[in-house]
Amino acid sequence: SAVDFGAPANPGSLTSQWQLVDTLVHCLVGAFRRHCAVELDLGYLVPLTGLARTGACEETDVFLRRDGELFVTPHPVTAFCRFLSLPPNRNLTSIKRYCLPTRSTGNTYSALGGEQRLVCLDLVNRLECGAAPEAEAVQIFVEVLSRFRGCVSVGSGTGPSASAPGCPSSSTTTGPSAGQQGSSPGGRWLVMLSHSQVAEELLTLCVKPELRQPVAAAVSAVAKGVPWGAVRNTLETGFGLDPKAVRRIAEVVTQKAIPLEDRSQLRELQEKTLGIFEKALRPSGANVASGPEATEPDTAVANLVTAFKELEQLSIHLDALGVYRALPVVVNLALMKDFSLYSGVIIHVGSGKGHRFQSVVEGGRYDQLLRRFRQQQTRLSAYKTGEPAAELPLLGACGMILNLNQLASSVSPEQVRREVGCELMICGSSSMRGEPFLREAVQIARELWAVDVRADVEYDDTLSVEEVRQNCRAGGIPWMLILKGSRQIQIRNIPRKLFRDLDHDSRLTRAVLALLRGPSSGALGPGGGPPGGAPVRNRTLELFDPGASGNSPGLLSNST
Numbered sequence: 327s328a329v330d331f332g333a334p335a336n337p338g339s340l341t342s343q344w345q346l347v348d349t350l351v352h353c354l355v356g357a358f359r360r361h362c363a364v365e366l367d368l369g370y371l372v373p374l375t376g377l378a379r380t381g382a383c384e385e386t387d388v389f390l391r392r393d394g395e396l397f398v399t400p401h402p403v404t405a406f407c408r409f410l411s412l413p414p415n416r417n418l419t420s421i422k423r424y425c426l427p428t429r430s431t432g433n434t435y436s437a438l439g440g441e442q443r444l445v446c447l448d449l450v451n452r453l454e455c456g457a458a459p460e461a462e463a464v465q466i467f468v469e470v471l472s473r474f475r476g477c478v479s480v481g482s483g484t485g486p487s488a489s490a491p492g493c494p495s496s497s498t499t500t501g502p503s504a505g506q507q508g509s510s511p512g513g514r515w516l517v518m519l520s521h522s523q524v525a526e527e528l529l530t531l532c533v534k535p536e537l538r539q540p541v542a543a544a545v546s547a548v549a550k551g552v553p554w555g556a557v558r559n560t561l562e563t564g565f566g567l568d569p570k571a572v573r574r575i576a577e578v579v580t581q582k583a584i585p586l587e588d589r590s591q592l593r594e595l596q597e598k599t600l601g602i603f604e605k606a607l608r609p610s611g612a613n614v615a616s617g618p619e620a621t622e623p624d625t626a627v628a629n630l631v632t633a634f635k636e637l638e639q640l641s642i643h644l645d646a647l648g649v650y651r652a653l654p655v656v657v658n659l660a661l662m663k664d665f666s667l668y669s670g671v672i673i674h675v676g677s678g679k680g681h682r683f684q685s686v687v688e689g690g691r692y693d694q695l696l697r698r699f700r701q702q703q704t705r706l707s708a709y710k711t712g713e714p715a716a717e718l719p720l721l722g723a724c725g726m727i728l729n730l731n732q733l734a735s736s737v738s739p740e741q742v743r744r745e746v747g748c749e750l751m752i753c754g755s756s757s758m759r760g761e762p763f764l765r766e767a768v769q770i771a772r773e774l775w776a777v778d779v780r781a782d783v784e785y786d787d788t789l790s791v792e793e794v795r796q797n798c799r800a801g802g803i804p805w806m807l808i809l810k811g812s813r814q815i816q817i818r819n820i821p822r823k824l825f826r827d828l829d830h831d832s833r834l835t836r837a838v839l840a841l842l843r844g845p846s847s848g849a850l851g852p853g854g855g856p857p858g859g860a861p862v863r864n865r866t867l868e869l870f871d872p873g874a875s876g877n878s879p880g881l882l883s884n885s886t
Contacts, residue, residue: 461643520661689726
């Protein structure tokens with residue numbers, strides 16, 4: 327722990343916020359590594375000079391300049407696309423990478439609304455293998471967010487309807503109840519999905535090309551809980567859209583969000599959406615946005631059918647990964663943000679309360695963007711060498727960007743500390759000072775670290791036990807281990823004001839584990855004994871069994 331226990335941090339201080347972000351990063355990196363992701367920061371590959379920054383609604387643009395250099399707008403996925411397009415990486419078909427951009431490598435992306443503390447995750451595999459990288463990406467972030475179950479639950483009832491905007495009612499939704507699913511102070515966690523092709527076809531039908539990106543950003547506010555009336559006024563007065571086009575947009579984006587796991591409702595949503603497009607395209611034979619970019623009816627319908635098939639396939643993968651047992655997943659067609667960047671499923675993960683939704687993770691599939699990068703680089707290499715351009719394997723890519731600022735404001739600091747922060751502080755009584763205390767305290771700490779107990783030592787022997795207790799209470803550390811004499815120890819639970827006297831012997835580690843993690847955690851190896859050693863049958867349970875000794879008061883005693 328890096329806390330200055332002599333001056334406990336105020337919950338709103340810089341030190342407190344740093345601790346919160348640090349523990350969140352620890353959780354995220356642990357999850358990434360469990361899924362075999364490698365850290366790869368590629369910010370230096372993005373040319374940051376001479377780029378036009380036009381605000382949050384700029385469209386990602388990728389092309390070759392006259393000197394053959396790839397010119398891109400600053401977005402985290404573009405650096406990774408460029409990395410995969412370099413000649414040494416052309417035959418790469420599978421990679422999982424994460425990065426934590428710092429200021430020195432350029433974490434200021436205009437497309438994300440200014441300077442943010444970001445965590446990026448990208449998963450790439452061969453498209454032919456049938457795997458869905460977006461499914462594993464969702465599963466990784468769900469794995470992290472669902473750990474924070476001790477936060478304050480908001481809402482009542484079952485299913486996501488009590489806490490998420492536009493979510494289906496509990497009568498049609500199966501999944502975790504209000505007390506089961508992960509929650510945050512702002513509401514309960516929710517995964518919201520859409521598809522870029524639905525947004526592409528709708529905006530092509532109703533909006534001029536130069537207005538599609540800002541209109542998509544305005545319409546996405548509906549998915550975040552903004553009333554449609556406010557969005558409609560923005561579209562009509564702010565962008566000057568025709569009322570007929572606005573009504574057509576409303577027919578699609580105001581449809582009720584449905585749970586992805588219910589494939590019958592997903593098919594109903596597909597039929598309704600296709601009916602809206604058929605009605606708009608077939609009778610007149612022309613689009614509201616007329617011109618060479620107008621979408622042909624058959625092509626538009628085929629693209630929409632493909633989009634819903636991809637959502638249904640994703641539903642199967644998420645079911646196999648067990649995501650539905652952890653968090654609710656819904657499809658909301660109003661989600662259109664960054665539709666031009668992505669070429670498949672759009673994913674937002676966040677917390678919902680009432681009719682509001684705040685996303686902390688955003689991302690989606692960007693297969694076409696990656697293919698365009700690789701094709702441009704391949705053509706450039708072929709032009710330089712005079713050889714025919716080589717065929718490249720088709721890759722499926724999914725990128726997710728987590729905003730640490732948003733996540734830190736959406737979770738409970740106390741819950742984060744319980745998950746990752748220091749859980750036990752070792753200190754000495756007035757009779758254990760100097761070298762004897764230091765020698766025994768460090769030995770105990772090493773034994774606890776070896777069994778994954780997050781322990782720390784209070785080296786300042788001028789502090790009394792009461793001062794250490796107050797500092798632990800202020801820092802959210804629930805346990806104290808007090809060295810009272812040579813091999814004489816007392817363990818205290820600070821919130822419950824309970825204690826237990828122990829001896830520093832071979833059973834100490836299992837005893838501490840039983841108190842911190844439950845009696846079953848005392849078994850460190852097969853048969854309840856240490857790995858590689860002889861089984862110790864019920865050693866931990868006997869130590870704390872109320873009936874094992876006539877004068878034993880039980881697991882812990884009341885602290886006076």
